[in-house]
Amino acid sequence: MADTLTGPVPETPGAVPEFPMPRADRCPFDPPPALKDLQQRTPLTRVRLWDGTEPWLVTRYAQQRALLGDPRVSADTDRPGYPTKASPEAGEGKLSFIMMDDPEHARLRRMVTAPFAVRKVEALRPAVQRIVDDLIDDLLAGPRPVDLMERFALPIPSLVICELLGVPYDDHAFFQDNTRTMVHRDTTPEQRGQAARDVAAYLAGLIGERLAAPRDDLLSAVAGRVTAGEIDHRQATEMALLLLIAGHETTANMIALGTLALLRHPDQLALLRETDDPKLVASAVEELLRYLHITHLGRRRAVIEDIEVAGQVIKAGEGVILANEIANRDPDVFPDPDRLDITRDARRHVAFGFGVHQCLGQPLARMELQVVYGTLYRRVPTLALACPLEDVRFKHDAFIYGVHSLPVTW
Template sequence: MTREMAAQPLPLARECPLTPPAEYARLRAENPVSPLALPGGGTGWLVTRFEDVAAALVDPAVSAQRKFQTTVSAVTLTAEEWQASGFGTSFIGMDPPEHTRYRRMLTGQFTVRRLKELTPRIEQIVDKHVDAMIAAGPPADLVRDFAEPVPSLVICELLGMPYADSKQFQRHADAMQRFERTKEELLTAMTGMATYMRALVQEKRDHPDDGLISGLIRATPEDGVPLTDDELVATGNLLMIAGYATTANMIGMGALALLTHREQWEVLRDHPETIERGVEEMLRYLSVGPFGLPRTAKADTEIGGQRIRAGDPIVLSIESANRDPAQFESPDVLDVTRQPKRHLGFAYGAHQCLGQQLARLEMRIAFGTLTRRLPQLRLTVPAEQIPMRSDMQIYGPYELPVTW
């Protein structure tokens, strides 16, 4: 049972860029389901242990509907503004059975066959960017020259979107993630993305191809009702942001972790057969989501012995859960040879990340290629001088100055 304590803000202060806030260790030991002070006012619950987070992710009484603010941004949108933004029909904030309808349609698009066909193209994209870095000569910025453009190109390839148009998407996505932006800036970014995606949907209706957007247009849900343009726009925007921003920052974080744990880089370099385990370990050890997964109790329930009332806000900390010593031996040690064990890097249950196999594939190819073709890759500045995206909702390095 959680002992009584005053509601505290979400832990955010880091002693090391790669390490979750130290407060999480204390909370797991003493108050695994603790009162949380929300930035928008009011209180909720912060869940920090692996077992409790995993259980909450499959608890039918815990809803994915986003009814409260979890970030430190002072800007919030009304329900009407959210609906008008082009993101209002995004299924990420829905529960079954509404969520299931979209989930099944998208699962049919992320097939083994599609990933197999995409693999040579990902290899080409990765090699092309390594070629360009080598041709330009050191030093380089591994974020600008590799971690950002590679997943951007891959998601464009998947969706059937011209890569030249991805730059404006990146600008809009960055504006949406910043804490210091006005409501006007936020809405401009959201509606800008939606306007472009709506034009792309129309283009795919007129000239279908083998991309995922065209696949969703052709698909027929179980209820027999095809997706509307609004639904296609919201889904396309979600896939673009998730496929670009999270993967780019995971590649950046993974590179920073390996280059500051040199012996782990050398294991992957000298034993390429360990790359699959290495990627799983990076997905466990690192997190680009410092604010956790927001949930709302839609019925009275219990998490970790704590009674939660219907309507209570809940935040599930993935980065804390993945460092839980009750689940992982020596969880604060990065070990690319670790025997893989279930982690929550892609969440769990009905909302487990649809693109997880694509993200794994990109990371395996990216790190396999970097360690093979640039075996002496190293940082040019101390790790503590790397600027981090602490002012953004998706965490990672702003830049990685490297040489070889």
């Protein structure tokens, strides 16, 4: 592929492709065919968004890593050239520190880093194991078939993040309903805004309670920053909202989508089901994160100083979209990238991003997935899809890719 790294696709009239691109119906685990074709041709090309703007699309792993680690690339949505979302219905706006640049980004992020340190997360593993085992007990005692998304994949991260934050799990249905509204692509701006306001108001109330009576939970730690004068109540609420959403919808979809991918690759499922080696389980998690990347609108950035990428100068004030799903299928980094291989060393994937904005909660997500993938198929060895694959409804209509439901039996 070295001879294809000479520069961007020539910009001829009518040649600019639309983004995002549709996945192939028969290949729901793979990136869009047009995106794969672009990667084979060039690391950098213009694409057209719904509003007519034409940011740069970056398709190769090396260039994405370089740009994600470059301080001349901004995550601030207010910067000139920042690519808009996928549709006029998507809405814009910041979600706490992930859409800020340093030094403010670093200042706010540091306030909630400690609970997600690997050592702290590992201390939660026994509690997560109990949650997973209890949910499997409920599955085995109940009727068949069952929707694994509703009865297993969604409750796990809900229980875990609610426990970590100190949010009563009795309110989990409220959070699930509202987060679904917030991430659905066809939701109107009014509906999305109302859902966000409802959750924010609830969290603001909990933070107020923690200001008066702190507990041993993450909401109390955030409230403590308000008491110390480091942030105000609104900023604390935004931070809590970010942590709740980021720790819920993404992991749930990886649990369900990963399970479906393994059911469609029985040789890989057998390897995972029959092992008691935690290293192989951890390897499976990394490979599934690489193979199934669940955000398919790309990480979006604005360039604040001229940068040369693959022989092309991206000018200050232009936007870039880093399509992580196709970077994770770059054959220069992952040989035979379209093959699911849980024995592969896939730790270099960019499912969690790279650089200062890489996912804060990745240690927690990894641990949850390790517990799930290391337990479910061993305890339910005959787990099987309860409908034809064609009947599974994939979330082509959402910002977080996955399945709406996953009927299974055993």
